[in-house]
Amino acid sequence: MGELWIGVTGLYSTDNPHPGLGVIRALRQADPSWRILALIPDRSATGAYAAELIDAHAILPPPWSSPKVLGARLRAIAHRHPLDIVIPTLDTELPHYVALRGTLRRLGIRTALPTAAALRAREKRRLPLLGRQAAVPVPETVVMLSSEAVRRAAARLHYPQVVKGAMVDTVVAHSAEDLRVAAGELGTTWGYPLLAQSFVHGEEYDVAVVARRGEVQGTAVMKKLSVTSKGTAWAGVTVDEPGLAEQAGRLARVLRWDGALEVEFIRTPDGRAYCFEINPRFPSWIALAAEAGANLPALLVRIAEGAEPELIRARAGRLFARSVVERVFFGNPLAALDAHRVRGGLLSIPGARPAGRSSRGERSAGRVAVTGLNAADNPSPGLTVGRSLRLAPASPALIGLTHEILATGAYVGGIWEEVRLLPFPSREEGGYPEALIEHCRAAGADCLVPTLDIELPLVAWLAPRLAQAGVATLVPPPEVLASVTKPRLPALAADGFRLPRSLMIPALDDLPRVAEALGRRFVIKGPLADARVVSAQEEARVMARRLAATWGFPLLAQEYVEGEEFGIAAVADRTHRVVGSVVVRKEIRTLNGNTWGGTVVADRGLSALAHRFAETVRWVGPFELEVIRHARRGTFLIEVNPRFPGWVYLSAGAGANLPWAAVRLARGERVPRMTPRPGTFYVRMAWDSIAPVERMATLAVEGRVSGHVG
Amino acid sequence: MMGARELPARVRFLDSVSIRLGSERGFLFDQRSGHVFSLNDSATLAAAGLRDGTPTTDVVAAVVEAFDVDAATVRADLARLVAQLLEEGLVESHG
Numbered sequence: 001m002g003e004l005w006i007g008v009t010g011l012y013s014t015d016n017p018h019p020g021l022g023v024i025r026a027l028r029q030a031d032p033s034w035r036i037l038a039l040i041p042d043r044s045a046t047g048a049y050a051a052e053l054i055d056a057h058a059i060l061p062p063p064w065s066s067p068k069v070l071g072a073r074l075r076a077i078a079h080r081h082p083l084d085i086v087i088p089t090l091d092t093e094l095p096h097y098v099a100l101r102g103t104l105r106r107l108g109i110r111t112a113l114p115t116a117a118a119l120r121a122r123e124k125r126r127l128p129l130l131g132r133q134a135a136v137p138v139p140e141t142v143v144m145l146s147s148e149a150v151r152r153a154a155a156r157l158h159y160p161q162v163v164k165g166a167m168v169d170t171v172v173a174h175s176a177e178d179l180r181v182a183a184g185e186l187g188t189t190w191g192y193p194l195l196a197q198s199f200v201h202g203e204e205y206d207v208a209v210v211a212r213r214g215e216v217q218g219t220a221v222m223k224k225l226s227v228t229s230k231g232t233a234w235a236g237v238t239v240d241e242p243g244l245a246e247q248a249g250r251l252a253r254v255l256r257w258d259g260a261l262e263v264e265f266i267r268t269p270d271g272r273a274y275c276f277e278i279n280p281r282f283p284s285w286i287a288l289a290a291e292a293g294a295n296l297p298a299l300l301v302r303i304a305e306g307a308e309p310e311l312i313r314a315r316a317g318r319l320f321a322r323s324v325v326e327r328v329f330f331g332n333p334l335a336a337l338d339a340h341r342v343r344g345g346l347l348s349i350p351g352a353r354p355a356g357r358s359s360r361g362e363r364s365a366g367r368v369a370v371t372g373l374n375a376a377d378n379p380s381p382g383l384t385v386g387r388s389l390r391l392a393p394a395s396p397a398l399i400g401l402t403h404e405i406l407a408t409g410a411y412v413g414g415i416w417e418e419v420r421l422l423p424f425p426s427r428e429e430g431g432y433p434e435a436l437i438e439h440c441r442a443a444g445a446d447c448l449v450p451t452l453d454i455e456l457p458l459v460a461w462l463a464p465r466l467a468q469a470g471v472a473t474l475v476p477p478p479e480v481l482a483s484v485t486k487p488r489l490p491a492l493a494a495d496g497f498r499l500p501r502s503l504m505i506p507a508l509d510d511l512p513r514v515a516e517a518l519g520r521r522f523v524i525k526g527p528l529a530d531a532r533v534v535s536a537q538e539e540a541r542v543m544a545r546r547l548a549a550t551w552g553f554p555l556l557a558q559e560y561v562e563g564e565e566f567g568i569a570a571v572a573d574r575t576h577r578v579v580g581s582v583v584v585r586k587e588i589r590t591l592n593g594n595t596w597g598g599t600v601v602a603d604r605g606l607s608a609l610a611h612r613f614a615e616t617v618r619w620v621g622p623f624e625l626e627v628i629r630h631a632r633r634g635t636f637l638i639e640v641n642p643r644f645p646g647w648v649y650l651s652a653g654a655g656a657n658l659p660w661a662a663v664r665l666a667r668g669e670r671v672p673r674m675t676p677r678p679g680t681f682y683v684r685m686a687w688d689s690i691a692p693v694e695r696m697a698t699l700a701v702e703g704r705v706s707g708h709v710g
Numbered sequence: 711m712m713g714a715r716e717l718p719a720r721v722r723f724l725d726s727v728s729i730r731l732g733s734e735r736g737f738l739f740d741q742r743s744g745h746v747f748s749l750n751d752s753a754t755l756a757a758a759g760l761r762d763g764t765p766t767t768d769v770v771a772a773v774v775e776a777f778d779v780d781a782a783t784v785r786a787d788l789a790r791l792v793a794q795l796l797e798e799g800l801v802e803s804h805g
Contacts, residue, residue, distance in 0.1 A: 225746075316726075702732055702735075
């Protein structure tokens, strides 16, 4: 019998990750001999760079193409390459695969798919009817077919409402104005109809199901422990909740469902569970189900093969914590991929290696403490710094310091010797300074790399006390740190730096004045993080309100500059000399504007900018400059971050390991100037680390947890 | 109101509850609901007693001795803790 080739779609593993990567991980776990063909619309599918999981790649038309175009492409693939089973994982493409059922059968490609009627019956707008048929409660839902319908509905609805695109995406609206703006965003991106669903207060659960002719063959129930602002689960735990599994089973039975299904519930404090969404595919956290003993993707494969497997159910107590991790390559390995061929072995090119691996005279590795372990959708840099240090020529033992037990980077295997729990950073209360020093001392750390904006001023203030305790740091003095905060950044213009025009927004009422000064389109920024481009007054008000809800006023408004974006990561020594800088051209962007991939470029102008910055402001330690190069007006400095960026692992892969340089400089060692390898490419992907819930319990109870995740 | 709560003679954690107790903090995980609970020092000591099948009167005495608080206050606090555990479906009471 030959190899079994399984095609999997849905590999955008970004801030709202598609399920493909989780499906592939589960398939690999079930049978390593199965071969995986990644079916992607383009090279920005970051999960397609998971070298250890994928055997071959092929380009498919984007999900919004017609079934005819998709069918033609699948036919071309199947004629040139084995393709035994296909697992589509995107809501938008499922109708096409269902329509192509006959074509797939003729091509010898097996699937487990619902009928077209079942697919329609679970659509968001039909959920209330389905709920009644299955005796499953559903939140009140209003279908809005046009912008005019949005305007009418906005005036009469009670808030908060959850506004949803017909297929994907969600925004919570707290007022009529909020709803109109949210609907405008969603309508522009996804089209109409949109839905407004009454917001139900409670806890969220997800049930993953595989069914055959309406009968459940396997389930996994997961309670969400943390979600992103878009409601995407970023951490969760499997539970033994037969009630929810039973309700999901009733829905599958009414639908006479075949294949994978995700049923999402909110349970209110009185114990009532509302089904608020049904997705016709696996959820993105499906690797967890496999680890918990219910490998649903493998079950689907066996059903597609015609087997009659036994019922499986995930056991309780397995935790997933999703982190953003980078993969680094010499050049984009998928650059050779085109729409005409299936390409195997593209990811088997050697991975990037750190330079100076055999340097003589390297000091002993020591023990380094790193903060900022929450590597969620907008990740803190602690994990990427830790991964860089693991690549160092003499890798130190790493101590992760976190103030959250669910900091997702704390659950990534192979990085931390131990993780310790700190109080939240606060100078006045909570004992953070004492705890930081005591934890470093107790862990035997001789160096501390802080990575959070919020704690940098504290560490700068504490640096002498840390030094007395034998803990080296490399941070700028407090007054230098204060000079590059967002409100004071425009002052750098006096030193010859080109910055966009910026204005403070002390309150909502100041927005008209700001818009008049900066033009219709401008950027609103939070004082520490977060930024949104706005281009209408109503949108500006809603975004300002959202940002102020998190950060408070004043906010900052910045002129919008169009151009190519770059990030510059660098480290300056105690004489303000930059020992290494890495310039990355930002290439893969999400809808939210976050960067998930880029390439190292040799750009003397931008490197010189980093040198000039460090000398001018008398900087010490790591920093990141964010710049935009306008075609005519030149290079604008739009942001200074007083720590490593969230992508700094790229520096280690490009042969200029900036975190290792920072550690050595902090210890007083001499670091020769480093030059990164141009063309080094990185992508980020959302990766689920899976651990027993006891690891979280140990961190909560003991305040520290040792050993690797397993 | 709190004082009016009855304190059962014995309380038993259900098998579906994972219990991790340290010297100062505790952690409960309900495998059915996925709820996690953090316990402070006195609740941790009380939970340790309940887990070991100690009668609640003896649990009160142990907390009084460890924290130098009067018995009436401890009894009221324990009654409140037990009521919460019952409401969450983490324990069953006897007597």
